[in-house]
Amino acid sequence: MEIEQEKTDAPHDARRRELIRAAGLAAVASVAGVSTFAPPAAKAAPVGSRGVLGARLQGAQHFGITVQNMDRAYEFYTQVLGGTEIMRDGDFQGDVIHNTLLLVEELEAAERHVNPRTLGIPDLRGGAQRLDVRFIQFDNVVIELLQYRDSSQPQGSGASFAPPHENTSPAFPKSMHVCFYIRDDVDFNQFVRDLEAEAAKRGMINVKANRIVSSPSEQERQRAPLNTLTNRITSGKSDGWTLIYAKGPEGEQLEFVQVRGQAKKVFGEAYEARRRQAG
Known part of the structure; x- marks a missing residue:
C-alpha cells in the first residue's frame, strides 16, 4: 500500500507545485512603490552577483501558519483581511509526505527515546493524522494555512491533533510572523481599531494588537488612545516606517x-538596484 501511495503522491504534489507557482508574488515591489514586478524568466543574474545560490532564486513564495481551526483562520484571512483563495487541498497522508515534512523531528524523538507526539509529530505515515492546506493570495504575499488533524476529524472545522505550544512571544528562536503592508493613504491607527472590532464581531476576541504605551490590564489596553495604536518612526534610517504587532485568531x-518617506526611498533604491543587477 505504501508503494501505491508513493506513486499517487508524486503527480498530486506536482499539480500542487504548479498551482502554487502560478499564483506568483510581487515580493518587495509594493513596499518599494512598484505595483507589479515579474522577474525576468529567461535572463538570470550572474552567479557571482548574488552568491552561488542567490542567482537561482525568484524571491519568497509564501508564508505558512499551522492553525488549530482551519475554518476560523480562513475566515480571518479572507473575510477580515481580504485575501482570496488560490486553492485548497488536503487529506495528505502516507510515508512520502510524512518523511518530507517530519523526518528530522522523528529522528530526534527516536534519539531522545520519547513518544513522537510529545514533540508535536503527527502520524501521517500510518494515516492516524492528516494534513490539510489552503493557500490565500494577497497583493504581494501568499499565506498557506496548514492544519494537522486526527483522521476522524472533519476537514475545516475539526479539532487539531495537538494543542498549540504555549510560547507566544516573538522573541523566542524559531518564532515566525507574517507582515502585511498598509496603503499610504490609510489611517493606520483607525485600521488597527477596526481590525480588532471586525474580528470581535466574528467571535475572534483573541485578535489583539499591541499599543505603544504600557497597559496594566486588558481593559486599559482597549481604552488606550487612538494615537497609541501604532509606532511611527520619525528619525534615523527607519524614518517613515510605521508598525504594530498583533496576534491573529x-x-x-x-x-x-x-512604509513612507525615507524608509520607502531606501526600499525603493534597493529594489531598483536589484533589478539593475539582474540585468
Missing part, C-alpha cells in the same frame, strides 16, 4: 506596516 504573530 490562532495566536499567530502578525505585523502591520506602512
